[in-house]
Amino acid sequence: MVYKPAEDSLLLKSVLEGRNLEGKTCLDMGTGSGIIGRAMADSGAEVVSADIDPEALEHAERKAEEEGLDIEFVESDLFENIESGFDLIAFNPPYLPGRKGLGEENVWRGGETGVELTLNFLDTAEYYLKEDGEILLVASSLADLERLHEKFDPEIIREKELWFETLYVLKLK
Numbered sequence: 220m221v222y223k224p225a226e227d228s229l230l231l232k233s234v235l236e237g238r239n240l241e242g243k244t245c246l247d248m249g250t251g252s253g254i255i256g257r258a259m260a261d262s263g264a265e266v267v268s269a270d271i272d273p274e275a276l277e278h279a280e281r282k283a284e285e286e287g288l289d290i291e292f293v294e295s296d297l298f299e300n301i302e303s304g305f306d307l308i309a310f311n312p313p314y315l316p317g318r319k320g321l322g323e324e325n326v327w328r329g330g331e332t333g334v335e336l337t338l339n340f341l342d343t344a345e346y347y348l349k350e351d352g353e354i355l356l357v358a359s360s361l362a363d364l365e366r367l368h369e370k371f372d373p374e375i376i377r378e379k380e381l382w383f384e385t386l387y388v389l390k391l392k
């Protein structure tokens with residue numbers, strides 16, 4: 220399933236739009252429609268976009284071609300097929316808590332408490348960053364953010380209150 224850009228996508232995109240990424244190498248993890256990778260490329264970055272879902276990758280690749288953007292697309296479960304060395308890694312992950320078996324889980328289910336996939340991502344992400352690299356990550360107040368804060372101490376750099384949740388863009392490293 221291709222995730223249709225929503226408030227979470229736009230919040231993360233708004234952080235990238237203010238940046239000059241000229242000469243930077245960026246990873247757009249969980250590219251979905253490709254909205255984040257295209258924002259990175261528009262800001263001057265060399266971009267690798269990854270997703271576990273081949274349908275999403277096909278869609279994102281077509282959109283990049285239409286816009287004349289040179290982005291590398293990689294099918295990968297988190298960092299499985301990714302090579303190291305990024306200045307910036309951005310991920311709007313599936314972040315909602317929920318049990319298995321409800322369908323379309325890759326786009327919404329972050330695990331039992333919502334943060335399990337994010338914690339797996341963060342355990343590995345630092346090894347794929349350059350020394351001064353940074354991670355931008357979307358998270359939701361509906362997930363167990365305590366676990367995330369305890370282990371990784373992220374900085375909240377942007378937030379948006381919706382009627383049923385608050386969305387955050389977290390910065391790490």
Ligand SMILES: C[S@@+](CC[C@H](N)C(=O)[O-])C[C@H]1O[C@@H](n2cnc3c(N)ncnc32)[C@H](O)[C@@H]1O
Nearest residue numbers: 222228249250251270271272296297311313325
């Ligand atoms: C909430 S969507 C975000 C899509 C897009 N980046 C955006 O902001 O609109 C999450 C994306 O992560 C992908 N994803 C889920 N689990 C993944 C994994 N283990 N490795 C890579 N991508 C994954 C999904 O297929 C989906 O495209």
